[in-house]
Amino acid sequence: MQLINHNVPDDVVEGMKASLQEFFQLPAETKRRFAQQQGRLEGYGQLFVVSEDQKLDWADMLFLYAQPPEIRKTKLWPDQPATFRAALDRYSCAVKEVADSLLATMSENLGLKREVIADRCIGGLQSIRMNLYPPCAQADKVVGLSPHSDADLLTLVLQVNHVQGLQIKRNGSWFAVKPVEGAFVVNVGDIFEILTNGRYRSIEHRVVVDPKEERLSVAAFHSPNTRATIGPLKELVARADGEDVAYATVEHERLRELFFATKLEGKSFLERMKLPSTTS
Ligand SMILES: O=C(O)CCC(=O)C(=O)O
Numbered sequence: 001m002q003l004i005n006h007n008v009p010d011d012v013v014e015g016m017k018a019s020l021q022e023f024f025q026l027p028a029e030t031k032r033r034f035a036q037q038q039g040r041l042e043g044y045g046q047l048f049v050v051s052e053d054q055k056l057d058w059a060d061m062l063f064l065y066a067q068p069p070e071i072r073k074t075k076l077w078p079d080q081p082a083t084f085r086a087a088l089d090r091y092s093c094a095v096k097e098v099a100d101s102l103l104a105t106m107s108e109n110l111g112l113k114r115e116v117i118a119d120r121c122i123g124g125l126q127s128i129r130m131n132l133y134p135p136c137a138q139a140d141k142v143v144g145l146s147p148h149s150d151a152d153l154l155t156l157v158l159q160v161n162h163v164q165g166l167q168i169k170r171n172g173s174w175f176a177v178k179p180v181e182g183a184f185v186v187n188v189g190d191i192f193e194i195l196t197n198g199r200y201r202s203i204e205h206r207v208v209v210d211p212k213e214e215r216l217s218v219a220a221f222h223s224p225n226t227r228a229t230i231g232p233l234k235e236l237v238a239r240a241d242g243e244d245v246a247y248a249t250v251e252h253e254r255l256r257e258l259f260f261a262t263k264l265e266g267k268s269f270l271e272r273m274k275l276p277s278t279t280s
């Protein structure tokens with residue numbers, strides 16, 4: 001097995017953490033300068049709001065596309081604190097290298113060439129969701145982030161302060177994820193499940209809220225480039241005799257539209273991409 005030889009320098013991680021903490025502490029009217037525009041995903045606000053009467057997640061977030069650099073909407077990148085843009089830029093580049101290197105290694109471990117997935121990630125999309133989950137005295141009555149799986153290949157999650165809240169679902173039960181100092185939590189996303197025809201499963205997760213303390217996190221989502229077609233890799237499926245193609249093949253752009261148009265609900269998005277079995 002190949003080892004990963006990329007890491008994110010400590011000062012890049014610390015710079016990101018400090019800038020984000022300062023951003024969230026700004027007065028509401030300053031943060032609103034970077035607010036999401038009507039019908040858009042990017043900016044400061046909420047995601048997956050699809051109806052007037054749905055219960056919102058107990059969190060503030062700042063969602064930005066960061067890679068490839070030409071798609072950045074710099075106007076929505078906070079210029080306060082003054083360190084923010086440079087910190088996010090450095091963080092984004094460093095984390096993308098780690099994700100690309102992980103993807104290449106995972107390809108190899110599947111018996112594929114390193115490039116099979118990596119080639120789709122040249123000019124690949126990276127979006128970054130920075131989350132603040134305020135404390136809630138009735139923490140059991142709210143959810144910080146509704147149960148979902150990520151619609152990407154791999155997500156690298158950085159826990160910014162000491163407060164835990166991320167949970168994963170296994171065999172029907174929720175388990176807390178204890179962050180390891182100096183390490184990322186890596187979530188397998190839906191596109192990785194589709195590409196590998198289910199050899200890797202995306203992980204259902206949610207965030208619970210602490211009754212007393214706020215929690216901050218940074219999730220960096222990595223996806224193929226927007227021109228890529230997403231479907232089970234023929235290199236894998238053709239190799240295995242009689243293996244069903246388990247997921248539909250769709251254009252990446254279409255897949256993203258479908259994902260953001262519905263409320264987060266466990267792995268329901270991926271369920272809709274599944275094809276009926278032909279062998280059973
Ligand atoms: O806050 C976290 O730890 C996870 C965030 C997350 O799952 C997401 O933004 O999709």
Ligand SMILES: [Fe+2]
Nearest residue numbers: 148149150205
């Ligand atoms: Fe997530």
